[in-house]
Amino acid sequence: MSVPTAPESAVVDLLGLVALGELLAFERMAADARLAPDLRRRAALSEMAAAEIGNYRRLADRLTALGVRPDDAMAPYVEPLQAYHDSTVPHDWAEAVTKAYVGDAVTDDFLRHIAGALHEPERQLVLDVLHESRYAQFAATEIRLAISADPKVAGRLSMWARRLVGEALSQAGRVAAADRGALTALIAQGDQVDVAALIRRLTDSHTARMAAAGLNN
Structure with missing residues (x-):
């Protein structure tokens, strides 16, 4: 396997991170499907899991085409x-x-x-593996149904959502520590990236999603 140049290394690091995220999301959703209260919901989450492993395959194939073993690209981010x-x-x-x-x-x-x-083609590949809106709509509907059945659930799920975001941010710091520099450089590429503005946009989008599902931010 050839050693990527600096720009290629950044792409490889990003694709490796995203590929691992898809693989672990597949494992998580497949297991969580067993928590579904009926077969319809179990099938819906299983379909979401199938989409995740399909996305992983596309990312792994692209890494292979770049001359990199997917295992090697994903390894720094496993922990x-x-x-x-x-x-x-x-x-x-x-x-x-x-x-x-x-x-x-x-x-x-x-x-x-x-x-x-x-x-291209990495730009379109990353955009293609973003989750379909119907999956988000399904999840939001299920959250609203749970709250409708028991309004007290809203508080518990709101706290759970905040914990999820907190854990994600904590582990993002560990990802940055595991990174070899190329991915960090890609994320902060040039002077066009306003990190504070990016965080505000991400926070605003998260707040809107929480409200749409009947949760408190």
């Missing part, structure tokens, strides 16, 4: 991403769909921003 999932295991169906709704959306917002710094 922090696995730690996030291990520390945020849902206890019931409502927590499972909240995790899918909150965690996936924050990740998608971030990747949508990063894609702007990529060249």
Whole structure:
């Protein structure tokens, strides 16, 4: 396997991070589907899991085409991403769909921003693996149904969502520590990136999603 140049290294690091995220999301959703209260919901979350592993395959294939083993590209990020999932295991169906709704959306917002710094075909590939809106709509509907059945659930799920975001930010710091520099440079590429503005946009989007699902930020 050839050693990537600096720009290629940044792309490889990003694709490795995203690929691992898709792989672990597949494992998580497949397991969480067993928490579903009926077969319809179980099938819906299983379909979401199938989409995740399909996305992983596309990313892994692109890494291979770049001359990099997917295992090698993902390896630096295994510990922090696995730690996030291990520390945020849902206890019931409502927590499972909240995790899918909150965690996936924050990740998608971030990747949508990063894609702007990529060249083709990687830019379109990253955009293509963002989650379909119907999955977010399904999760939001399930959250609202849970709250409708028991209004007290809103407080518990709001706290759970805040914990998810807190854990994600904590592990993001570990990802940055594991990074070899190229990915960080890509994220902060040039003088066009206003980190404070990016954080505000991500926060505003998260707040709007919480409100749409009947949760408090």
